[in-house]
Amino acid sequence: MRRALNLVNGTTAAGLLVARIGGVPVHRGPGGLLLAGGWKLGLPHAAAFTVGNVILYRSRVAQAFDAAPASTLLRHEAGHSSQYAVLGLAFLPLYFAAAGYSRLRTGDPASSNIFEVLAGLADGGYRPPPSSPHRDGRKCPNRGA
Numbered sequence: 001m002r003r004a005l006n007l008v009n010g011t012t013a014a015g016l017l018v019a020r021i022g023g024v025p026v027h028r029g030p031g032g033l034l035l036a037g038g039w040k041l042g043l044p045h046a047a048a049f050t051v052g053n054v055i056l057y058r059s060r061v062a063q064a065f066d067a068a069p070a071s072t073l074l075r076h077e078a079g080h081s082s083q084y085a086v087l088g089l090a091f092l093p094l095y096f097a098a099a100g101y102s103r104l105r106t107g108d109p110a111s112s113n114i115f116e117v118l119a120g121l122a123d124g125g126y127r128p129p130p131s132s133p134h135r136d137g138r139k140c141p142n143r144g145a
């Protein structure tokens with residue numbers, strides 16, 4: 001279902017275009033995913049990222065995608081692929097807004113990013129969000145109160 005939705009909404013085509021621009025070969029992976037290993041461009045800084053059903057990754061994490069059974073990183077990126085299936089290309093601006101919110105809230109673009117949380121922070125190699133130190137009623141300096 002995810003594969004069909006990402007084909008219809010155009011995100012897998014966008015992912016294939018990104019792979020072509022990055023000069024990385026694409027091969028079939030598990031669950032209808034397409035794996036594009038050897039990403040060398042500077043952005044994004046992530047070890048792996050997903051566009052539609054295409055998971056692009058750097059050589060340093062290749063074993064996470066070549067190993068069987070599926071790794072936690074593959075499971076994490078598959079979660080993002082499912083998010084694309086639901087949201088289509090709207091995923092991108094929503095993801096970046098969530099990353100901005102997370103950075104403002106925690107200083108980290110992932111730990112409070114709802115898309116990363118739903119895909120599994122630990123599976124993606126991210127830290128959990130810090131616990132709120134101000135639940136005791138003290139004013140939080142980040143809230144402007």
